[in-house]
Amino acid sequence: MDDAFTSDTHQDIGRVLVSSTAIARRVVELAQQVGDDYAHADGRLTVVPVMTGSLLFAADFVRALPQRRLRIQLTTVSSYGGKNTASRGSTLAGALPKHLEGHHVLILDDILDSGGTLRLLRSEFESRGAASVRACVLLRKKIPSAMSTPCEYCGFDIDDEFVVGYGLDYDDLYRNLPFVGTLKPEARA
Ligand code: 5GP
Numbered sequence: 001m002d003d004a005f006t007s008d009t010h011q012d013i014g015r016v017l018v019s020s021t022a023i024a025r026r027v028v029e030l031a032q033q034v035g036d037d038y039a040h041a042d043g044r045l046t047v048v049p050v051m052t053g054s055l056l057f058a059a060d061f062v063r064a065l066p067q068r069r070l071r072i073q074l075t076t077v078s079s080y081g082g083k084n085t086a087s088r089g090s091t092l093a094g095a096l097p098k099h100l101e102g103h104h105v106l107i108l109d110d111i112l113d114s115g116g117t118l119r120l121l122r123s124e125f126e127s128r129g130a131a132s133v134r135a136c137v138l139l140r141k142k143i144p145s146a147m148s149t150p151c152e153y154c155g156f157d158i159d160d161e162f163v164v165g166y167g168l169d170y171d172d173l174y175r176n177l178p179f180v181g182t183l184k185p186e187a188r189a
């Protein structure tokens, strides 16, 4: 039974880039670092997962941070849609978190690519009176736009390929894979 969960593979996946074991280990490390860094902000930390891509990351991350009293407020930003695999610019899709004044905001996102999502959210939260705004991403592409975007916490730097799994989708599929990998060309019909 266990094997079904530890075999990091799927018929539509070309290559596994980050295994489920590596993700689990790194998410705990990130959460521990954040827990230490925000000791001063206990009770005034607001974690903002960017939906839908950071759904799995956020769920694992906050469970690895039980020692901090924190709030979770979701936000939704759309940059890719359907079968697009290139960013079309980031737009807010839905309400922004409220009552951020004096709160330390930690944005959680699945992947840093063009940097549009983080730039947009950072400026929105700063203008709403947050005491501080930082970002934590699971993945960052090794491309200039991503590497030059301010981001305080990063799980893995990966090559510039379109990836799915662990929250990341292609046409809303594959978010449920426990690992991150590339799609076979034939799966991108
Ligand atoms: P950015 O705003 O930095 O260009 O991109 C951030 C968003 O674009 C991510 O939160 C994610 O939704 C989407 N994205 C960027 N690269 C990839 C990728 O390789 N695969 C998938 N599935 N989504 C991506």
Ligand code: MG
Pocket: 050, 051, 052, 053, 054, 077, 109, 110, 117
């Ligand atoms: Mg996203």
